[in-house]
Amino acid sequence: MPKAAQQLDRVLRAELDSLTARSLYRHRRIVEGPQGAEIAANGRRLLNFSSNDYLGLAAHPALAEAARRGLDQYGTGSGAAHLVTGHTRAHHALEEELAEFVQRPQALLFPSGYLANLGIAGALVKRGDLVVEDRLNHASLLDAGLLSGARFARYAHTDTDALHRRLATAARCTLVMTDSVFSMDGDLAPLPALARECEQAQAVLMVDDAHGFGVLGAQGCGVLEHFGLGTDAVPVLMATLGKALGTCGAFVAGSEALIETLIQRARTYIYTTAPPAAWAEATRAALRLVRTESWRREKLHALIARFRAGAAALDLPLLDSRTAIQPLMIGDAASALTVSDALAERGILAVAIRPPTVPAGSARLRLTLTAAHSDAQVDQLLDALTHVMRSVSR
Ligand SMILES: Cc1ncc(COP(=O)(O)O)c(C=O)c1O
Structure with missing residues (x-):
């Protein structure tokens, strides 16, 4: 490799390693198939609480x-x-x-x-x-x-x-x-x-x-x-x-x-x-x-209310949001990744959002609800959060 190219790669590699050390390295997951309440990502089927497909139209025929x-x-x-x-x-x-x-x-x-x-x-x-x-x-x-x-x-x-x-x-x-x-x-x-x-x-x-x-x-x-x-x-x-x-x-x-x-x-x-x-x-x-199809908006708002009521009963650290975006506050980037990974183990996709997308110390799971979800799937998310948040706060 020419010298300038080698030098560039050395500098970049050092920066990338520093991102990894601070739990800020981002990975892409490879999605096979359409968007929906469930998606296949990295070879696994997961309940998807991370998309912006709020009305469930992204894969509509x-x-x-x-x-x-x-x-x-x-x-x-x-x-x-x-x-x-x-x-x-x-x-x-x-x-x-x-x-x-x-x-x-x-x-x-x-x-x-x-x-x-x-x-x-x-x-x-x-x-x-x-x-x-x-x-x-x-x-x-x-x-x-x-x-x-x-x-x-x-x-x-x-x-x-x-x-x-x-x-x-x-x-x-x-x-x-x-x-x-x-x-x-x-x-x-x-x-x-x-x-x-x-x-x-x-x-x-x-x-x-x-x-x-x-x-x-x-x-x-x-x-x-x-x-x-x-x-x-x-x-x-x-x-x-x-x-x-x-x-x-x-x-x-x-x-x-x-x-x-x-x-x-x-x-x-x-x-x-x-x-x-x-x-x-x-x-x-x-x-x-x-x-x-106004029923899509109505269903979404009913799911948001269901999720918030369940989360309040569990005392989950949600921000005060009434929209489809329901951030679960964690704090440091490493813990946000731990919670996200633990949810994935339980079949739930909830991507950790870390700095610089959000201010330092406010890493979170940006949970999103869509009209494609069912009541049972929202309950499944709440159930998984009960277990996972209990284990990280121990
Ligand atoms: C508030 C806001 N504005 C703009 C954008 C950018 O839109 P696009 O993804 O179409 O570039 C986004 C997210 O993607 C967003 O959340």
């Missing part, structure tokens, strides 16, 4: 059937970026249907939520502007703020007074970005209060509804429906399609001027190949199910 029709009609690849030859009738119809669903004039698709967030900040702010974010925002929002070139400030988690103080700093344009449902904590941003602060300070509020879209609100329209907020309160709405909708990608919805600006200026929209049209067709099928 209607989505697969729509994708097959899309493949027949459009082929596999989109061939180019949306602004070249990649934007098909299927993509366009999905954008129109999403916009109508969230009651906004227009929507724009992105290949992922990460890219959507980078694209929004990159297009809306620049040097001399200010981006303000909740400290516990998703990494893609934090990166979006950091990379935007604007001044970047964070406020204490869900602390509206702290946001108020940040907004006192003068800037040409201020963009406030927040998760709606915090991805690792499961709690909700205090959106009505955030919207009031932004309105008073003439700041633009952007909400990432990755974990609310499809799940929150009677119709599944997401966090704004949950809080009964009008579209003016949140001029920039983003949501992902890889969670409750069971496919992947994301969209941004807002005014015509906002969406046309993103088309002209968002580099992560312009300079990337459009996702396949078959994906757009599958997502349209998912949106139809979100609209017509």
Whole structure:
């Protein structure tokens, strides 16, 4: 091996070994077959409490059937970026249907939520502007703020007074970005209060509804429906399609001027190949199910209540979350791995979430419930937790 390559590998190996020593090394598990309440991972069948497939749509036959029709009609690849030859009738119809669903004039698709967030900040702010974010925002929002070139400030988690103080700093344009449902904590941003602060300070509020879209609100329209907020309160709405909708990608919805600006200026929209049209067709099928099968949301919320009641009876250290994300707090990374492994021994997949995804000392199992689970499976999780938590606290 040439010397520079050997030296690089030595440095990397030392860093990787240090991650292992601190219980922070991450392994991928190889999944065989579809998502569901049970999955086959690393050659074992496990009850899955770690996916974001909140409505149980990721392996729904209607989505697969729509994708097959899309493949027949459009082929596999989109061939180019949306602004070249990649934007098909299927993509366009999905954008129109999403916009109508969230009651906004227009929507724009992105290949992922990460890219959507980078694209929004990159297009809306620049040097001399200010981006303000909740400290516990998703990494893609934090990166979006950091990379935007604007001044970047964070406020204490869900602390509206702290946001108020940040907004006192003068800037040409201020963009406030927040998760709606915090991805690792499961709690909700205090959106009505955030919207009031932004309105008073003439700041633009952007909400990432990755974990609310499809799940929150009677119709599944997401966090704004949950809080009964009008579209003016949140001029920039983003949501992902890889969670409750069971496919992947994301969209941004807002005014015509906002969406046309993103088309002209968002580099992560312009300079990337459009996702396949078959994906757009599958997502349209998912949106139809979100609209017509409200029993999925009702079932999910009943399972959340069942799990929380059982966990309270067992005195399990859960965070105060009413959403499908139910974090079980452990503390140090090594113990989180021990608990996760012990649950796997009992047939339960509950992935340990460690720093830097969460702050040091707050490693946890991010348990998630989906409409695909049954009451009996939730009870099985509670039963396994009873045994495992007792053995680690000994
Ligand atoms: C709040 C939030 N925003 C954005 C993303 C990124 O979305 P994507 O996975 O589509 O890149 C995620 C998770 O994946 C998320 O939890």
